[in-house]
Amino acid sequence: MDDELKVDETRTKNVDETKMEDENTEEKVKQETEEEEDEEALPHSEFLDIFEEGLALIVQDPLLCDLPIQVTLEEVNSQVALEYGQAMTVRVCKADGEIMPIVVVQSATVLDLKKALRRYMELKQQREGGIKHISWKYVWRTYHLVFNGERLEDDKRKLKDYGIRNRDEVTFMKKLRKK
Numbered sequence: 001m002d003d004e005l006k007v008d009e010t011r012t013k014n015v016d017e018t019k020m021e022d023e024n025t026e027e028k029v030k031q032e033t034e035e036e037e038d039e040e041a042l043p044h045s046e047f048l049d050i051f052e053e054g055l056a057l058i059v060q061d062p063l064l065c066d067l068p069i070q071v072t073l074e075e076v077n078s079q080v081a082l083e084y085g086q087a088m089t090v091r092v093c094k095a096d097g098e099i100m101p102i103v104v105v106q107s108a109t110v111l112d113l114k115k116a117l118r119r120y121m122e123l124k125q126q127r128e129g130g131i132k133h134i135s136w137k138y139v140w141r142t143y144h145l146v147f148n149g150e151r152l153e154d155d156k157r158k159l160k161d162y163g164i165r166n167r168d169e170v171t172f173m174k175k176l177r178k179k
Contacts, residue, residue, distance in 0.1 A: 070127060074119070078103040088166035090159070092117055092145070095174065104159070111155035113170070114140065146171045 058076075059067055063083055067075055081087035082103060090113060092100045102116045118136055125131055145152040147162050147170045164170065 068127065072123065075123075081105065090164060091167060091169045092172050093169050094172050099169075106160075108159050109155060110145070110152045110157055110159065110162075113145065113152070113159060114155070117172075141175075143172055143174055146173050 055071065058064060059071055064071070064076065064079055067079060078087060082089065085106075087103050087105050088108075090102045090104060092102050094100070100117065100120055102113060102120055104112050104116050108116075118134075121134060125134070147164055147168065150162060152159075152162060152170070
């Protein structure tokens, strides 16, 4: 009899504990839902402020300190790839003396370099508020890239095939007209 009574008491305790756990779980779910609703209640501008604060902290890292404050995910990934040796920086020199550090993967082609140059210029224009539209068709019709006196004409050819390595300089040069 005493054994049956103890078993019943144990069952009752187990049922009570299960009910309490269920109530605690329900309470936690309610709190999480309320927190999510609170987060949803934040205006977009506040989310941006929070995000930019976090981004500013990330950019203070020694690995990423060269990046601008309004950094893009693409720029962060490029910087990390550089650090791990998966990418290289090609310094593109313009006629006015400006040097543009363009990051491309180690196995990049001339076309990849051109696309990276285009992206670099677009980001620069956005940040500086300069010219809104650049006709890249016109640019590549009137300019070409030159490395050690050799024009980079074949878009499918790899930069390594031209002998271009990390931190090498490529010149952005105006094409001469043929008369």
